[in-house]
Amino acid sequence: xxxxGAIDAVMLSLRVALVAMAVSLPVAVLLGYAIARxxxxxxxxxxxxxxxxxxxxxxxxxxxxxxxLGPNRALxxxxxxxxxxxxxxxxxxxxxxxxxxxxxxxxRPILVAYQAIDGRLxxxxxxxxxxxxxxFATVTLPLALPxxxxxxxxxxxxxxGEFGATIVFAANIPGETRTLALAIYSALQQPNGDQMAFxxxxxxxxxxxxxxxLSDLFINRVQRSAHA
Amino acid sequence: xxxxxxxxLVALPVALLEPxxxxxxxxxxxxPIHVFAAxxxxxxxxxxxxxYEGATGKRVIVTFAASSTLARQIAAGAPADLFLSAHExxxxxxxxxxxxxxxxxxxxxxxxxxxxxPPGKQETNLPPLDALVAxxxxxxxxxxxxxxxxxxxxxxxxxxxxxxxxxxxYLLPTENTLxxxxxxxxxxxxxxxxxxxxxxxxxxxxxxxxxxxxRPIRYVAGLVEGRKGEPDEEDAxxxxxxxxxxxxxxxxxxxxxxxxxFKGKGGSPC
Numbered sequence: 061x062x063x064x065g066a067i068d069a070v071m072l073s074l075r076v077a078l079v080a081m082a083v084s085l086p087v088a089v090l091l092g093y094a095i096a097r098x099x100x101x102x103x104x105x106x107x108x109x110x111x112x113x114x115x116x117x118x119x120x121x122x123x124x125x126x127x128x129l130g131p132n133r134a135l136x137x138x139x140x141x142x143x144x145x146x147x148x149x150x151x152x153x154x155x156x157x158x159x160x161x162x163x164x165x166x167x168r169p170i171l172v173a174y175q176a177i178d179g180r181l182x183x184x185x186x187x188x189x190x191x192x193x194x195x196f197a198t199v200t201l202p203l204a205l206p207x208x209x210x211x212x213x214x215x216x217x218x219x220x221g222e223f224g225a226t227i228v229f230a231a232n233i234p235g236e237t238r239t240l241a242l243a244i245y246s247a248l249q250q251p252n253g254d255q256m257a258f259x260x261x262x263x264x265x266x267x268x269x270x271x272x273x274l275s276d277l278f279i280n281r282v283q284r285s286a287h288a
Numbered sequence: 289x290x291x292x293x294x295x296x297l298v299a300l301p302v303a304l305l306e307p308x309x310x311x312x313x314x315x316x317x318x319x320p321i322h323v324f325a326a327x328x329x330x331x332x333x334x335x336x337x338x339x340y341e342g343a344t345g346k347r348v349i350v351t352f353a354a355s356s357t358l359a360r361q362i363a364a365g366a367p368a369d370l371f372l373s374a375h376e377x378x379x380x381x382x383x384x385x386x387x388x389x390x391x392x393x394x395x396x397x398x399x400x401x402x403x404x405x406p407p408g409k410q411e412t413n414l415p416p417l418d419a420l421v422a423x424x425x426x427x428x429x430x431x432x433x434x435x436x437x438x439x440x441x442x443x444x445x446x447x448x449x450x451x452x453x454x455x456x457x458y459l460l461p462t463e464n465t466l467x468x469x470x471x472x473x474x475x476x477x478x479x480x481x482x483x484x485x486x487x488x489x490x491x492x493x494x495x496x497x498x499x500x501x502x503r504p505i506r507y508v509a510g511l512v513e514g515r516k517g518e519p520d521e522e523d524a525x526x527x528x529x530x531x532x533x534x535x536x537x538x539x540x541x542x543x544x545x546x547x548x549x550f551k552g553k554g555g556s557p558c
Contacts, residue, residue, distance in 0.1 A: 132475040148476065149427060149460060231460050232432075249357045249463060250435040251381050 066259055068235045069243035070267070076151060076226075076239055077219035080159035081166075085212055088167040089204075093196070095167075096174035114164040118224025122157060125229040129156070147229075154230035154237045158219035166215035173207020174200070206283050213275030217268065240264050320347035321524050322367055324358040326374035326437065326507065327464035328399065328483045332543040333372065339539065340530050346523050354464035356435035362387050362512055369524040372509045372531075374399075374483075375437035379508040386513060393510040396531040397540050398549035400484035400505070401441055403495040406475035416496035417449055419479065424458050426478025429468035432461035437505075438468075442481045444501035485544030504549055 094100070095107060113121050129136040130148050139147055147153035177200060185195045201208075223241040230237040232246060244260045247253035325333040330352050337348035351358070355373040359382050362368050371388060373379045382388035403416035405423075414422055433439035439461065446452040462468045465482050469490045472480035479495070483505075487494050509531055511524055530536055537547060541558035548558075 126476070130474075130476055232463070233460060246432070246434075249354065249360060249432075251356055251359050251363070251378060253360075253435075 069238055069240045073220055073240040076154045076158050077216055079155040080219045081216055084159045084163050084166050088170050092167050092170040096171050111164045113161050119228050122225035122228025149231045151237055154226050157225035157229045158222040161222050161225050162215040162218040165218050166211040169207045169210040173204040177203045206279055209279050320349045321369050321527055323350045323370045324368040325350050325352055325372040326355045327352045327466045328374055328486055331489055332540055335539050336536055340527055354436040368512045371512055374507055376506055376508050379510055389511040389513050395506050396509050397507040397545040398505050399545055401498040402484050402487045404472050404480045404487050404492040405495055406472055407491055407493055410493040416498050419495045420455055423478040427460045428458055429460045429462055429471040429477040429480040431465045438465040441501045441505055445498050488544035506549055
């Protein structure tokens with residue numbers, strides 16, 4: 061049925077993107093803080109590494125993931141033993157690919173947000189006796205929240221649309237790794253796939269627009285309450 | 289400095305955009321024959337093209353992808369003069385839509401299906417169908433059975449032998465047969481189903497030949513309809529005729545294709 065494949069693709073895309081963000085966001089929040097606020101050896105190199113998926117062709121990133129985590133690599137086999145399957149050619153691999161590709165977009169607004177925070181507010185908390193972790197949780201994070209949410213929105217959008225790294229690292233297995241983008245691509249390769257391609261494109265537009273509108277409303281709400 | 293920079297900024301795009309800017313009209317290179325060929329014909333078609341160029345001086349450019357994908361592109365107006373398909377269905381589909389000419393359409397080769405495994409990893413002496421079941425739950429790479437010819441043929445064979453339901457959930461569908469070959473070569477999947485000609489060109493362990501599908505594997509070639517001007521139709525038709533010449537047959541046989549579909553043509557090398 062035309063809709064079965066479409067529903068599979070949408071649900072898979074949502075699962076992949078949400079899992080990718082569930083892992084990327086905390087990493088970006090913590091790593092972003094370290095990069096934004098501290099000077100340490102290798103900081104510049106780390107910044108380059110973090111932004112690499114942005115400048116590399118996505119298929120190259122997928123290929124690198126295969127080299128590192130493929131089923132014929134020690135690390136890949138270890139992960140497969142640990143979790144029972146994947147990550148290559150598995151939905152978890154699609155999530156890793158999406159997460160890696162989205163990471164530069166997630167961390168960027170977060171870095172900007174941290175750098176924009178008035179350091180004196182944190183210092184004030186320190187003079188009042190708060191521990192570093194508490195300062196981070198009660199002062200830094202709330203101030204950086206709009207940036208964190210913007211990073212989340214961007215990352216989610218990118219993860220939902222990820223294609224190149226996904227098709228190389230997770231392949232195009234219907235029902236398992238065929239996300240929305242891959243499903244549209246498959247439909248375009250088939251001589252009678254026009255109907256399916258059209259349906260999937262309409263869904264992708266709807267999901268994308270909804271995501272943008274919701275994130276915009278949400279960020280607005282947070283910003284207004286921050287200025288209250 | 290400024291005027292030189294300005295001049296460069298203007299000259300560069302112009303130079304990049306004008307392909308024949310250095311040539312006079314008399315020196316203009318004749319348009320080549322554009323052939324869209326099934327991925328499994330990769331090295332064979334390149335060799336055929338070179339042979340044809342050597343014999344006639346006419347340039348042939350070959351584009352490879354799954355026959356299904358190529359048919360799609362041709363129907364969307366891609367600049368192909370000839371279509372070499374690994375499955376009759378896609379040639380027929382194009383003809384029904386008016387993009388492939390009925391006259392001049394020929395069958396020019398056959399092939400076999402084999403089960404392959406990563407080099408050095410063969411399932412001990414099992415017949416190919418049993419070997420496929422034995423590698424489960426490992427993944428089996430094959431061109432997408434929904435549209436890629438090799439996948440469609442494979443599905444027919446597996447269904448006919450009662451193992452399709454068992455194996456289907458473990459297939460890794462690829463966009464063309466060469467991708468499946470590469471996955472097996474790199475030991476990324478447990479096994480694969482490709483053409484005999486693919487297995488010959490790759491570095492894999494061949495487990496065995498699968499039974500033929502009910503409709504034999506047949507490569508079909510035809511002239512694309514609707515190409516205005518461009519190279520003479522004579523040139524494209526010439527290459528089409530070349531495909532059944534002894535020289536072409538020799539090249540195809542050497543690459544692992546079979547001429548068994550043409551039993552009538554006595555004395556064929558393979």
